[in-house]
Amino acid sequence: MKIVNKKATYDFFIIDSYIAGLVLAGSEVKSLRRGDVNFNDGYIIFKDGELFIKNMRIASYKEATYLNHDELRDKKLLLNKKEIEKISKAIGEKGITLIPLEIFTLNNRFKIKLGVCKGKKQFDKREVIRKKDLERETQRKF
Numbered sequence: 001m002k003i004v005n006k007k008a009t010y011d012f013f014i015i016d017s018y019i020a021g022l023v024l025a026g027s028e029v030k031s032l033r034r035g036d037v038n039f040n041d042g043y044i045i046f047k048d049g050e051l052f053i054k055n056m057r058i059a060s061y062k063e064a065t066y067l068n069h070d071e072l073r074d075k076k077l078l079l080n081k082k083e084i085e086k087i088s089k090a091i092g093e094k095g096i097t098l099i100p101l102e103i104f105t106l107n108n109r110f111k112i113k114l115g116v117c118k119g120k121k122q123f124d125k126r127e128v129i130r131k132k133d134l135e136r137e138t139q140r141k142f
Contacts, residue, residue: 001033001035001104001105002102002103002104003035003037003039003102003103003104004101004102005039005040005042005099005100005101005102007040008099008100008101008115008117009101010120010125010128011119011120011125012097012099012115012117012118012119012120013117013118013119013120013124014101014115014116014117015090015096015115015116015117015118016090016115016116017101017113017114017115017116018079018083018087018113018114018116019106019111019112019113019114020051020077020078020079020083020111020112020113020114021077021078021079021109021110021111021112022053022075022076022077022078022103022110022111022112023075023076023077023078024058024075024110027060027061028058028061028075029110030061030063031058031059031060031061032058032103032110034059036058036059037056037057037058037059037103038056038057039053039055039056039057039100039103041055042054042055042056042099042100043055043097043098043099043100044077044098044099044100044114046088046091049084050076050077050084051076051077051079051084051087051098052074052075052076052077053074053075053077053100053112054074055072056072056075056100057072077112077114087114087116090116091116095118095119096116096117096118097116097117097118097119098114098115098116098117099114099115099117100112100113100114100115101113101114101115
């Protein structure tokens with residue numbers, strides 16, 4: 001199972017990517033297996049030398065009773081210390097941000113692919129659309 005943030009490649013140039021683990025509650029895991037997640041507006045912050053993802057909505061699991069989770073709670077990301085240091089140096093530059101690119105399972109565990117990104121300007125976005133249109137037209141001809 002793989003959930004992709006399509007808006008990320010449209011709005012950002014992806015400079016580097018990292019794979020991190022997620023600390024989740026039981027009902028969050030079940031909702032993720034159903035694919036009930038929206039992380040288009042999600043972003044990653046540093047707090048006390050650790051990474052947390054904010055604004056990633058994992059829908060509540062209907063079958064869970066009082067043990068259900070908060071949909072917008074901050075989720076901790078699991079990375080090596082060296083990777084966290086590399087990311088913090090990269091984000092220190094102006095215009096660089098860290099965003100979630102995709103969520104997938106690896107060995108029955110949920111992982112998240114993070115992208116160190118730089119925002120695109122409006123003319124960059126138009127150029128990407130133009131290239132995609134040209135590729136589609138060449139595919140149709142052949």
